Amino acid sequence: MMAFSDRIEAALGLAIARCRTPAAPRRLASALDYAVLPGGARIRPTILLGVAAACGEDRLEIGDAAATALEFIHCGSLVHDDLPCFDDADTRRGKPSVHVAYSQPLAVLTGDSLIILAFEQLARVAEIDPVRSARLVMTLAQHTGMPGGICAGQGWESEAEIDLDAYHNAKTAALFVAATQMGAIAGGQEPGPWAELGARIGAAFQIADDLRDTLYDAETLGKPVGQDDLNGRPNAVASLGVAGAVSKLKDSLSGAIASIPSCPGEAMLAQMVQRYAEKLAPVTPAAAPAPARRTVPGE
Amino acid sequence: MMAFSDRIEAALGLAIARCRTPAAPRRLASALDYAVLPGGARIRPTILLGVAAACGEDRLEIGDAAATALEFIHCGSLVHDDLPCFDDADTRRGKPSVHVAYSQPLAVLTGDSLIILAFEQLARVAEIDPVRSARLVMTLAQHTGMPGGICAGQGWESEAEIDLDAYHNAKTAALFVAATQMGAIAGGQEPGPWAELGARIGAAFQIADDLRDTLYDAETLGKPVGQDDLNGRPNAVASLGVAGAVSKLKDSLSGAIASIPSCPGEAMLAQMVQRYAEKLAPVTPAAAPAPARRTVPGE
Numbered sequence: 342m343m344a345f346s347d348r349i350e351a352a353l354g355l356a357i358a359r360c361r362t363p364a365a366p367r368r369l370a371s372a373l374d375y376a377v378l379p380g381g382a383r384i385r386p387t388i389l390l391g392v393a394a395a396c397g398e399d400r401l402e403i404g405d406a407a408a409t410a411l412e413f414i415h416c417g418s419l420v421h422d423d424l425p426c427f428d429d430a431d432t433r434r435g436k437p438s439v440h441v442a443y444s445q446p447l448a449v450l451t452g453d454s455l456i457i458l459a460f461e462q463l464a465r466v467a468e469i470d471p472v473r474s475a476r477l478v479m480t481l482a483q484h485t486g487m488p489g490g491i492c493a494g495q496g497w498e499s500e501a502e503i504d505l506d507a508y509h510n511a512k513t514a515a516l517f518v519a520a521t522q523m524g525a526i527a528g529g530q531e532p533g534p535w536a537e538l539g540a541r542i543g544a545a546f547q548i549a550d551d552l553r554d555t556l557y558d559a560e561t562l563g564k565p566v567g568q569d570d571l572n573g574r575p576n577a578v579a580s581l582g583v584a585g586a587v588s589k590l591k592d593s594l595s596g597a598i599a600s601i602p603s604c605p606g607e608a609m610l611a612q613m614v615q616r617y618a619e620k621l622a623p624v625t626p627a628a629a630p631a632p633a634r635r636t637v638p639g640e
Numbered sequence: 641m642m643a644f645s646d647r648i649e650a651a652l653g654l655a656i657a658r659c660r661t662p663a664a665p666r667r668l669a670s671a672l673d674y675a676v677l678p679g680g681a682r683i684r685p686t687i688l689l690g691v692a693a694a695c696g697e698d699r700l701e702i703g704d705a706a707a708t709a710l711e712f713i714h715c716g717s718l719v720h721d722d723l724p725c726f727d728d729a730d731t732r733r734g735k736p737s738v739h740v741a742y743s744q745p746l747a748v749l750t751g752d753s754l755i756i757l758a759f760e761q762l763a764r765v766a767e768i769d770p771v772r773s774a775r776l777v778m779t780l781a782q783h784t785g786m787p788g789g790i791c792a793g794q795g796w797e798s799e800a801e802i803d804l805d806a807y808h809n810a811k812t813a814a815l816f817v818a819a820t821q822m823g824a825i826a827g828g829q830e831p832g833p834w835a836e837l838g839a840r841i842g843a844a845f846q847i848a849d850d851l852r853d854t855l856y857d858a859e860t861l862g863k864p865v866g867q868d869d870l871n872g873r874p875n876a877v878a879s880l881g882v883a884g885a886v887s888k889l890k891d892s893l894s895g896a897i898a899s900i901p902s903c904p905g906e907a908m909l910a911q912m913v914q915r916y917a918e919k920l921a922p923v924t925p926a927a928a929p930a931p932a933r934r935t936v937p938g939e
Contacts, residue, residue, distance in 0.1 A: 364806040365787030369795030373786060421752065426744035445725035447798050449748065450791050453720065453755060457785030460759040460777055467774030474774045475766030478759055486756030487672060488664030492749050496668030499746050507663040 345390040349383050352405040353412060356462055360454075372443045372451045373458075377416045381434055384617070385520045386412045388542065391613045392524025392535060395606030404527040406466045407477050410459040411520060414485050417455030420448050422495065456485070476526045484519035491515050513550070514543030534602040541597035542614065548590040549621040551577040594618040644689040648682050651704040652711060655761055659753075671742045671750045672757075676715045680733055683916070684819045685711045687841065690912045691823025691834060694905030703826040705765045706776050709758040710819055713784050716754030719747050721794065755784070775825045783818035790814050812849070813842030833901040840896035841913065847889040848920040850876040893917040 343351075357377055361370045386408035393404040423430040423438040424445065431441050440448035460478055467474035484490045494512025497503050518539035522532035555578045577586045597618075598611050642650075656676055660669045685707035692703040722729040722737040723744065730740050739747035759777055766773035783789045793811025796802050817838035821831035854877045876885045896917075897910050 360786040362787040365792055366795035366799050368798050369786060369792065421748055424748065426748065444798060449720055449723065449725065450795050452752065454786040454791045456752060456755050457781050457791065461781035461785065464774050464778035464781060471770035471774045475763050475770045478777055479763035482756050482760035482763060486760065487659040487668060487753040488661040490756065492753045492756065493664055493668065496665035496746065496749050499667050499743060500665050
């Protein structure tokens with residue numbers, strides 16, 4: 342059986358390669374490649390494939406398409422978030438961000454193209470199972486757009502008063518809920534019972550990100566640090582302190598494992614979440630004061 | 641039977657209203673409304689519904705969803721095209737463009753949200769017919785993204801050398817081909833034979849737009865004029881002259897009518913294209929030198 346990471350990279354690479362046709366503008370095609378490959382930790386598509394496998398998936402192509410679609414949405418959102426009018430981030434994954442390497446127009450178009458390409462991947466598997474294909478489109482759209490997806494989350498940053506629950510649910514948790522629910526759909530199961538797992542992983546991830554933003558340096562992260570502070574965004578470390586945030590992170594992760602619905606691969610999935618927990622929580626209260634210089638999952 | 645325009649406005653209004661939930665950020669929800677309502681001429685969704693009706697559509701909800709999806713993509717692309725890094729257009733449809741009225745971040749998010757909302761509309765009708773739903777997703781994606789959709793068209797403007805055919809096919813014709821093909825799919829027919837009609841209407845529309853860009857003033861158009869010239873974009877009037885462009889426009893439209901595939905509503909559709917032809921070609925060579933001050937279909 343191919344490892345999840347091999348399946349993800351193969352599917353992403355194939356979908357990106359299809360954009361390089363003689364009739365396609367070369368720089369935009371190149372920018373798509375640059376935005377997606379090589380990638381970060383591929384956390385969301387890995388969770389998606391983990392859930393699909395745990396559900397006993399019968400058609401790997403559907404999981405591959407769903408994982409690719411989800412990662413395209415994530416990569417596209419990073420390209421747009423890095424734009425000067427949002428975070429104005431010059432680096433991402435240790436290299437110049439897309440608008441710096443290509444241009445702002447190409448960065449806008451790269452994000453747009455990745456969003457569209459995501460839905461195209463899902464439509465491709467309709468010949469295998471049109472019902473699963475359509476449910477994947479609906480689930481991805483609802484966790485990506487308005488009123489409750491990552492666009493809505495980013496939109497909260499333009500409000501005078503932020504609804505913090507709505508903000509975190511939409512900005513970060515939404516794509517993790519999409520990951521678990523799309524994994525269930527790809528695996529032929531009902532998505533409803535899988536929402537809690539995604540939400541809990543998403544909450545843990547948000548806290549871990551807040552910790553990294555506070556504690557690491559830019560070289561280790563491959564992107565600018567202190568951005569929450571600079572941009573006046575809410576941050577769990579600011580409200581709970583480092584020890585409080587680490588404690589909440591651990592609670593979220595044990596809650597995540599407890600919430601896994603009963604399924605053929607339940608034990609495998611619990612192990613997988615546990616491994617992520619260890620990667621996500623590298624900071625203990627004792628180690629916190631010194632900026633740790635170790636590899637952390639990049640985004 | 642409801643008029644096409646009533647069906648389109650009702651479906652657009654309903655989809656936009658669904659984005660105004662208590663958990664949604666209000667300014668972004670308001671910007672979506674602002675970008676879509678009131679609209680321009682709704683040419684693409686009207687063509688789509690015309691083709692669906694001509695094909696003998698049996699489920700109006702599918703046509704409504706397809707028309708809404710296509711118009712959302714069009715409106716989203718206008719919001720992004722107007723951004724300072726592209727056309728830097730301050731006005732659109734006679735009012736401030738979205739980034740002027742709201743902000744650049746909200747304009748980026750409005751475009752992103754409209755793209756996503758488009759695909760969500762198509763997923764909604766999967767409960768009626770999952771196969772048609774998936775084909776609509778595929779067709780819309782292929783005419784919107786990379787390598788051959790409107791993103792690709794816009795991407796050509798960042799190339800050192802432009803492939804003019806690829807540029808016009810992607811930038812303008814693509815959404816008209818999407819209109820005719822999605823209409824056919826919504827009407828339960830094969831989309832293939834409908835590509836030529838869309839391509840010919842798209843070519844005519846491009847020439848008409850070039851004529852308007854050259855000949856009208858900003859007040860009449862509700863958006864800045866002379867943009868092609870300013871942005872160094874190819875323009876049919878520059879290469880053919882006014883008389884040559886008008887002649888090519890007429891040829892495209894008569895070719896469009898001749899290309900209509902045989903179907904139950906063939907005569908009705910031919911009449912509809914003829915009416916568009918009359919709206920699109922208000923400029924005769926004799927009238928050309930004086931800027932005509934009449935209402936033209938806005939975008």
